[in-house]
Amino acid sequence: MTQPATAPAPNRGEPGGVGGGGSLLRNTWVQASLVIVVLVAGYWASRALGHPAWAGGFPTAVGDRFMSLLDEIYAWIVVNRNNSPLFLYFFNYISVGLGSAVVLINRFLDFLTWPGVTLIGVILAWRAAGWRVALLVLVTFGVFALSGLWNESMTTLALVFASVAIALLFGIPLGILAGRSERFYRGVRPVLDFMQIMPAFAYLLPFVLLFGIGNPAAAIVTAVYAFPPAVRITALAIRQVPKGALEATASLGSTPWQILTKVQLPLAKRTILLGVNQTIMLAVSMVVIASVIGAGGLGDAIYQALSKVNVGEAFQAGLAIVMLAIAMDRVTGAVGKGGRESRVPENRRLPLRGALLALVVAVVAVARMLGVGGWPRDLAVDISDPVNALYDAIQDTIGPATAALATWLLENVLGPLADLLMNSPWWLVVLAGAALGWIFAGARAAVVSGASLVGVGLLGVWNDAMDTLSQVLVASVITIALGVLIGVLMSRNDVLAAVLRPILDAMQTLPPFVYLIPAVALFTIGRVPALVAAVVFALPPVIRLVDDGIRGVPAPTLEAARSQGSTRRQLLTKVELPLARGSLLLAVNQGIILVLSMVVIGALVGAGALGNDVVVGLAQNQLGLGLASGLAIVCLGLFLDRVTQGRRPSRA
Incomplete structure (x- = not known):
């Protein structure tokens, strides 16, 4: 009879090993x-x-000189924007082109009238994803109309369309090149990594410096922010095409162009469309934040409402953004899975398309003849007053408790930690x-x-950076603790997992701006609502990564541990969590980076620190302060990213 295998003793030289004092210090x-x-x-x-x-x-002399230099550069740009060849023949052309594109798209949507836009959206959703998603799109346009935000919604849609077109125009070709060239892929990957750890706020000021305030800057910053997944996922799709298919095609004498267009792109289509979906969702997220630099639309409606602490108006605009994000995610996600067009017999596709086109033309023509344009504001349903009444009731009921919690957190956690970092x-x-x-x-x-x-x-913003870092650390600890706990519970209970997954999917679809609204409703204005919003925003990916990591532990390993009499707690702490280390490290890394991005955005509700410096720089033309703060945010992101990436496994 063979003896049961025993668990290997921990390596005395590895973290987590126990033994003498020397090994303890190596932990x-x-x-x-x-x-x-x-x-x-x-x-x-x-x-x-x-x-x-x-x-x-940190001594401020170097930072002060740097900010002064940036202010001088900005002043030179303002004076020479219409004289310098660099602006006359390059940046101004881009600015005018982008501004014109957004205006033309917006005018086209206005020309279609609200019945035409709604009908087109419903038809496209029906053909791509079925009647359920079509109904969701219809409800979304209904929210735009009844909230009195139809024009703002069309402005946001125009900006999303323009920015996504730019991102895909450059992103997909670069992704194809990265997929076909290993050297180019190695060169572009660190750039994409860097772009993806940069918080959204850090993108704003450089483009304001080059393109000014308004739609052009908003469109280009949104396109750049949404650009990385278009490149990365397209490259991944091209690289995953089976080598056997490529070799068979090459053996038949196909040219590289034929291999690309006849083999690689068709086989990579579904994955590339996933990249398009991710690009669109990032664009929706960023175009809301870009309201700070004059993008207008729904983001501006939230920004103005939050600045007045009008939770009701912010809720209305936030609901419109939430519906837009969910609808676009469902439609574009369905397109990536193949849509419903393939279910229609080939001989009926052309007549069906013709009939639908004729219906759209007829509806638009009738609406134009009747003088219909956007949805009339006098037919809107204003729910801001009931929401504000509910907000007042919440504040009367739990306001003292949330205020006490916020005060305790500021005085006993955030304040001392910020003092430690700033005054060490x-x-x-x-x-x-x-x-x-x-x-x-x-x-x-x-x-x-x-x-x-x-x-x-x-950069001269040491104290504000340490203030931001203290907020990030506190929110990250809470996020990771809650994320690991809920992720472990999800991995243990399939019913709980089935309930939470759609909720987490929906949460990951929402733009970060939206999370500020309920946080302000509970804690009013200040650092604490920014932290609460950051925790809720960063939780979904942390929970999912922990759950996926634990569920990915091989079943034979678990059976072997159970056969040796391990309890559920021992299974978790000695087997599952150690074997899920890669997923846990990624959860920590992603959680902290997302917390940083949200804490910075929290400046819009009184979080202060670096985010506030960016807002002040934009609002008061202090571009030196704003750009220095934006660069400091990037540096903090780089620091947090590198510390939490973990050690790379040594190569054999």
Whole structure:
């Protein structure tokens, strides 16, 4: 009779091993804790010495000169925008072209009238995804109309169409090139990685500097923000085409162009359409944020409502954005799966298309003859007053409790942590960041982490950056704790997973701007609602990654552990979580990056710090402060990304 296999003893040299004092010091979390202890000790030592200059915040001289230089550049651009050849023959042409494209699309939507636009949307949804999604699209247009936001919705749609067209025009060809050229793929991948860790707010100011305030800047910044998935997923689709199909086609004498158009693109079509879906969803997300730089539309309606703390108006506009995002996701997702066109017999497709086109033309013609345009505002249903009444009732009922919670969080968690980071010796904070990068991700991450924090200091916004970092750390701890807990519960209970998955899908569809509305309704204005919105915004991907990671643990491994008498808790802590380490690290990484992006946007509801500097820079033409803060946000994102990526497995 064979003896049951025993679990391998932990490697004394690996993190998590136990044994003597030397092995304890090699434990990752012990090392990280020692770094934190040193940082806290340095803070108290500096405080005891009265915060001397050598043990205080980052010197601001370099940052002040940098901001002054940026202000001078901006002033030069303002003076020479209509004189410099660079603007006359390049940026101004792009600006006029993009502005004209958005205006033309908007005018075309107006020309179609509200019945025509609605009919076209419903027909396209029906052909792509069936009657259920068509009904969803009909409800979406109904929300646009009855909320009194029809014109704003059409403006948002025009911006989305223009920006997605730009993103796909450049993204798909570059993705094809990356899929066919390994050298180009290796060169473009770090650029895409960098673009995807940049918070949305950081994109705004550079394009304002080049294109000014208005639709052109909003369209181009939205296109650039939505660009990475178009390239990345197209490249992935091309690279996943079976080599056997390529070799068979090449053996028949096909040219590279024929291989691309007859084999690679047809076989990669569904995956490429998934990239189109992701591009559209990112565009919807960014075009709302771009309201800060004059994009108008639904985002501007939310922005104006939140600035007046009018939860009712913000709710109306937020509902319209939510419906738009969900409808576009369902329609474009269905197109990626093949749609319903293929179910129609070949000999009936052309007559069906002709009949539908004739119906659209007839409806638009009749509407134009009757003088119909956008939905009349006097037929709108204003629900802002009931929502505001509900908001007042909520504040009267739980307002004191949420205010007390917010005060406690500010005084006992956020305040002390921000004070620690801002008033510790700056060089000690940099060394601590580099040390954490080395502990969790290796020497290269240590260099990048330290350099990123030094970059923050050289930009002259050290204190605001440390304030932002403190908010990110607090929100990230809450997000990861809740995400791991809920993810573990999902992996244990299929019924709970079936209930939560559609909810998480819907949450991941929503633009981040929308999460600020319920947070303000509960906590009014300040840092705490920004943190609450950040936690809720970042939770869905964390939960799903934890659930997927645990469910991906091989069943034979679990059976072997159970056969040795392991309890459910031991299975989780000794088998499932260690084997799901890759998914857990990705969950932590994605959670923290998403928290950072949302905390920065939280400046619109009083979160302050770097996000507020960006808003002030935009509102008061302080482009030096705004651009420096935007670059600091990028540096913080790079620091947090590198620290949480984990060590790459060594190559055999």
